[in-house]
Each structure stands twice: as structure tokens, then as C-alpha cells.
Amino acid sequence: MSEFQSSWELYQQIPNDLDVEMEPMAPCPSFTDAANDFDRNIPRICGVCGDKATGFHFNAMTCEGCKGFFRRSMKRKAMFTCPFNGDCKITKDNRRHCQACRLKRCIDIGMMKEFILTDEEVQRKREMIMKRKEEEALKESLKPKLLEEQQKVIEMLLEAHRKTYDPTYSDFTQFRPPVRQESDKGRTSRSSSIMTPGFSFSDDSSDASSFSSEPTMLSSLELSDDSASMSIDFSHLSMLPHLADLVSYSIQKVIGFAKMIPGFRNLTAEDQIALLKSSAIEVIMLRSNQSFSLEDMSWTCGSNDFKYKISDVTQAGHNLDLLEPLVKFQISLKKLNLHEEEHVLLMAICILSPDRPGVQDTALVESIQDHLSQILQTYILCRHPPPGNRLLYPKMIQKLADLRSLNEEHSKQYRCLSFLPEHSMQLTPLVLEVFGNEIS
Ligand SMILES: [Zn+2]
Numbered sequence: 001m002s003e004f005q006s007s008w009e010l011y012q013q014i015p016n017d018l019d020v021e022m023e024p025m026a027p028c029p030s031f032t033d034a035a036n037d038f039d040r041n042i043p044r045i046c047g048v049c050g051d052k053a054t055g056f057h058f059n060a061m062t063c064e065g066c067k068g069f070f071r072r073s074m075k076r077k078a079m080f081t082c083p084f085n086g087d088c089k090i091t092k093d094n095r096r097h098c099q100a101c102r103l104k105r106c107i108d109i110g111m112m113k114e115f116i117l118t119d120e121e122v123q124r125k126r127e128m129i130m131k132r133k134e135e136e137a138l139k140e141s142l143k144p145k146l147l148e149e150q151q152k153v154i155e156m157l158l159e160a161h162r163k164t165y166d167p168t169y170s171d172f173t174q175f176r177p178p179v180r181q182e183s184d185k186g187r188t189s190r191s192s193s194i195m196t197p198g199f200s201f202s203d204d205s206s207d208a209s210s211f212s213s214e215p216t217m218l219s220s221l222e223l224s225d226d227s228a229s230m231s232i233d234f235s236h237l238s239m240l241p242h243l244a245d246l247v248s249y250s251i252q253k254v255i256g257f258a259k260m261i262p263g264f265r266n267l268t269a270e271d272q273i274a275l276l277k278s279s280a281i282e283v284i285m286l287r288s289n290q291s292f293s294l295e296d297m298s299w300t301c302g303s304n305d306f307k308y309k310i311s312d313v314t315q316a317g318h319n320l321d322l323l324e325p326l327v328k329f330q331i332s333l334k335k336l337n338l339h340e341e342e343h344v345l346l347m348a349i350c351i352l353s354p355d356r357p358g359v360q361d362t363a364l365v366e367s368i369q370d371h372l373s374q375i376l377q378t379y380i381l382c383r384h385p386p387p388g389n390r391l392l393y394p395k396m397i398q399k400l401a402d403l404r405s406l407n408e409e410h411s412k413q414y415r416c417l418s419f420l421p422e423h424s425m426q427l428t429p430l431v432l433e434v435f436g437n438e439i440s
């Protein structure tokens, strides 16, 4: 009994679906017919005793009791004798009374001993199930998962970004107003604006069309003397006051965002300032991608007044050495279709760069940045579906490298610009503090 008991217990561990599936397919058609009936949800009655059946066991629909009885009897090679006439009617209540007639009934309804697994087969089956479970557990453990703490960091960054980035751009009306000058390509723009009613901004339509093809764009904005950035005609930087206010405002927002990055406030005030000073322009370029439109290659911040094209930025003293790679950067970043989670992580990683000039505790900055990078990689693995996730992390890191070159070019042009007092006086104290003041 104990031997059967143990194999019975073993058998109980085997899931039901396997129970049916593992038993050899019946050579006789009755099994398949019965299986079809089973599928059609016929009343599940034990063919031996009339009790509630649990499924097909050894080729017949039976209850658990009769299933066990048949297996035990077969394994024991039991020979039963009916104490009555040999034709006992087996019911749920009397099925224990006559083993001989119960077994005869089993065979009559098609139960076959060939369907019983041997001990070795049971053992093999158990090992297979164990192995499968282990494999599943391993697969599950190898699957990258965002830890609760990592999830929390992402939520804090999203919150920080939402508090510091207003997608309605309603504050822009408080800046000194933008003044757009008629550029020397006015010949075409004038005619096209006349032909396009509703466009009161004379250079809007022509610029939008010229930006769609790069050669036109470059030639139309080509400076007469491109030997040096100093060659910019600084005499009419009409957009400088507005864009200086916009940049100053953006620096404030970047500072606000940085302060909410988990770990940033653990740095010394000196290191916080060093990081912000060198990363501010990069983060401004990164966050401005949210307003950048691939359709007209402009930064669209609400109304037409606050729609910025390359020509607007040249009217603030920057030239194509900066603007051409900047627009290319915006296009390729836009095409990565980053999730907001990835966007905010990238900005945080950009700020927490240990190799910025003047940083003292590089180890601490590096550990915070490593942590953020880890979260970004895990996020991409878990949440960014293919094909967008392909090489996404290295592509994002490449964007950080691009930003370094843009930063360098910006510094160069800013130095030239701020060299003249009539221009630096248009800047704000915050801009002068962060980007440097050549006069003082
Ligand atoms: Zn039964």
C-alpha cells in the first residue's frame, strides 16, 4: 500500500493538463471520440461507478477513486474474485464492496493498463516537470525588472520635469518681445507673403519652405564672410533680448529640475554649481526637443510669435556653425521617439556628469550618474518595445557626446557675442553668471 501511496502522491503533483497529455494516445478510436465528447462538455460521470468524473484516465472518463483503483490493481497484478454472482452493479456508494466487478467494469469501459506509467516513467516525468519549472524560474530571474526604488526615481524625475516644463509656454509673454527683422532674402519672402493671405509674418512661409531642403537653407543663411564667427553682423541682433530672456528662464527651470534629481542635493553647493554651469546649455538643448517640430524644423512654443526658426537664432548672434549641427541634433533626437521617462533620465544623466570642469567629488557624481544610467538601461529593456529599443541606449549616450560639441561651439559663439558690451548688456544676470561674463 505504501508503495502505491507514494506513487499516488507523486501522481497528484503532476498537473492535470499533463496528466491527459502524457498518457499515450489511444490506439482505438473510442478515445478520440470520447475526447471530443469531453471537449463538448458532456456530463462528466465516471463510467465505472457514476461518481463525478475528473477527466480521462487510462483511456476512460472516470472519477479519481476508480482511476486510483485501476492503477493499484494493475500494478499489483491483483486477481479478484466476486463473492456474489459476478455481475455486481457498481455505484459510488458500493464501489468498494466488490473489487472483481469494479475492475471488470473498468476494462469493459476501455481502461487500459498500457496507459499506466511505470515507476521509471513517473520518475522521468517528475524530473521533466522539475526541470521545466527550474528553467522557467531561471528565465524569470534573468528577465530584467525595474526595482521599486528605480521606479520611484523615474517618478520623481517625471514629476520634476512636469514642475519645470510648461508645455503651454504661457510664461513666454513675459519675456522682452521677439523682434524679427526682414532678412536679405526678403525678395522671395515678400512676394510669397503677399500671395499667401493670412501670413502677416513676412518671412514665415519662405523660411518654412527653405528649411525643408538643406542646401537652400544653408545658402539662404550663408554669411557673406564665413571666415570667422566674429564676422556676424552684430549691428541688428533684434532677437537677442527675447532669446536671452528665454534662455535665462530656461536656466532657472533646469536648476529647478536638477534640484529634484535624487542625489543632486547631496553634492556640495560648489559641485552643484559646477555641474549646472557646464550642463545648462546642453539640458536646454535637450529639453527644447519637446517643442521641436520635424514638419517645419522649428521650435514651436505656442503662437507664431514664439515659433523659432534658425533665422531667429541668427538674429540673436549665433551662426550656422552652431545652428546647423543643433538642428541635426534635434532631428535625430526627435526620431528616437523617446518615452518621457527616457527623456527625463537623459537630462538627469547629462547634468550628473563627473567629468565637468570644476567638479571636486567626481566619485559621488559618478555614482549618481551610474545609478541613473542603470535605471535607463533597465527601463529600455523592460518597457521600450522593439524595434524602437534597438541600440537605443548607445544612441542616447551618443546624443550626450553630440551635446558636448554643441556646448563647445555655443561657448565659443557666446564669448564673441558677450565680448561687446552693447550685447552683454542685453543678457540677464543669470545668463552672465552661468555662461560667463567676458567684461568683468
Ligand atoms: Zn468511479
Ligand SMILES: [Zn+2]
Binding pocket: 082, 083, 084, 085, 086, 087, 088, 098, 100, 101, 102
Ligand atoms: Zn461482484
